[in-house]
Amino acid sequence: MSSTVAKALSLLNYFSESEPEIGLSELARRSGVDKATVHRMLAVMCDHGLLEKRGDARLYRLGAGVLRLARVRETAFPVSSVFQHSLDTLSAEIGETAHGSLIAGRALATIGVSESNRGSRVSLVAGEILPMHSTASGMVVLAFSRPEFVDRALGEPLVAKTSRTVTDPNIIRARLQEVRLTGYAEADQTNEDDVYGIAMPVFDTDGTPAGAIAVAMPAHRMTNELRRHTISALFAEADKLNFGIGGRPPAEFRAAAARFSPT
Amino acid sequence: MSSTVAKALSLLNYFSESEPEIGLSELARRSGVDKATVHRMLAVMCDHGLLEKRGDARLYRLGAGVLRLARVRETAFPVSSVFQHSLDTLSAEIGETAHGSLIAGRALATIGVSESNRGSRVSLVAGEILPMHSTASGMVVLAFSRPEFVDRALGEPLVAKTSRTVTDPNIIRARLQEVRLTGYAEADQTNEDDVYGIAMPVFDTDGTPAGAIAVAMPAHRMTNELRRHTISALFAEADKLNFGIGGRPPAEFRAAAARFSPT
């Protein structure tokens, strides 16, 4: 938990789209790590290209090394690009914003977005970390994950992102059971007000969830017909996606998919 | 060099396109770090999503976290995408493979490739790390870098990649002086047999090199006319690229560009 490397790596998570450059003192304050230590860690990470210091300012930002690593991974295991294609298809067909996420360690990382071209649409940023308990994507991933993974996720403090967020682990576990039966998860303004999300899992070669694809729409626009259409499209795209990345859905999910009738 | 974090991060560099999955013992052997230590480091990095263990096999590979970090950086500072556009333009105009690289720590990382559609062409992998002394991109970056950076780069052991590779720091420094005058660098089979490269620097907002764009072609195909055409196109694209990423070429480079006459 408090290993040196873990502390250093956790510094990377403070960089986001809304705050792409951060100074030493700021990082030290947020991470709770000593300033001198943070400085040394930053120096090491700069040396390895994970971070870089703008010679101009005295701020740090993510370095070109992360671009390189991402390229290496994407060349060897093209997941992001395959996701993007499915997301574009989804957003075009549903007319709402679609996004994809992958399990990264114990978190869920958004790695692809395709916004609808409507004037009113849900807008979200790629690279964001999604909470497991308050998003449809998180729930659908948990539903098909191993118990240890679920325990660890629900063991952490569950933040109430909105007034509708469920933070009781027991209720969440009950919902996970439902998700296992339907194959998809819905999040009615549990992560963000006015946003209704529907998500479906994507699997790895070993049958464990690799991530999720989801459609997010303004809550007031949700109808039964739109839900059916979305879920149907998600099943289709999830199927293609699993094929594209070599994922093998477990029997439980395949059963749920077979149970779904797009009537 | 011997910091814990540095050792952990250096493990990431063993993953490449040609070897995207590596086991624990293999990593321990190559890095020279103890197996138990490597195991702990890998566990931490898996926990943070930089790596992931395929539940199936017992191998490690780069995780989804690197995709997320790359997206965050690319959203805040779109460099890779801007590069790609220039590279596509270059390869289309010259008819040879173009590639772009960025300084990542003390190394030069390939972050974009656009192969020509010729049957015979130079093929190279994105995500590769380029040597500074034996590639045109490396030389052009060094030529406009600060002396400390050059000293550090030339202080490391210089590998002779081919029979033509120059490994004498003094000769290299002399060549850097020439590059400063011309604004571009040429590598005639100094990094790879039969490959002739021409590179041009791209700059950061503070006037230091951010990376380079380069054209690589089969050495036997090189002619004076092709060289002129390539250099001319590189100057044009470098100019656009600097504008696109907000780079400010130093006076020395602007003078070299003005000196060039595409006659």
Place this chain on the structure above:
DNA sequence: TCTCTGCGGTTTATTATTATCAACATCGGT
């Protein structure tokens, strides 16, 4: 089938490294 070998993973006590804390030097902007 049985053994052998190499691998991933874990443990132990010891050794070496590193974080920490506080203090100070330094730079830039107001």
Place this chain on the structure above:
DNA sequence: ACCGATGTTGATAATAATAAACCGCAGAGA
């Protein structure tokens, strides 16, 4: 000259690396 920021240094306390074992497992070969 002020202030908050980045760096940097010192001694002490906490942490992690090391080395050499060990287990369980899988595949190879006899």
